[in-house]
Amino acid sequence: MIISLSTVLILGALLALMLRNRSLGAGGATVAALFGFCLASTGAAPAINDALQSLADSLGRIG
Template sequence: MVLSVSAVVLLGIALAVLLRARRLGALAATVAVLFGFFLASTGLADPIRTALSSLAHLVTQISI
């Protein structure tokens, strides 16, 4: 039996462990950059981009 795990899943787990352990050094930054790089090439890239765009638009509409 062959088990295939995506690089996005592995990097996401590694990033969660590093953040939970409060080890936010160069390794965590590298993992975060790689996670973002690989996540951008998945099917989640467009929904994430749309959600962030909507959030930015919402924030600009807030007037105090």
């Protein structure tokens, strides 16, 4: 868990830097994919899934 959490933090910081500098290419896509896979293995995954489901339900009711 500690290794995956530190990996998520490092990849998140790297992705934020790439987004800020607008230097997203193939490397940025790889970092984003790795960030997503690592984030999915942390304890934050259920909360993120619940938030996204709630957002999707809200948008479905609007449209």
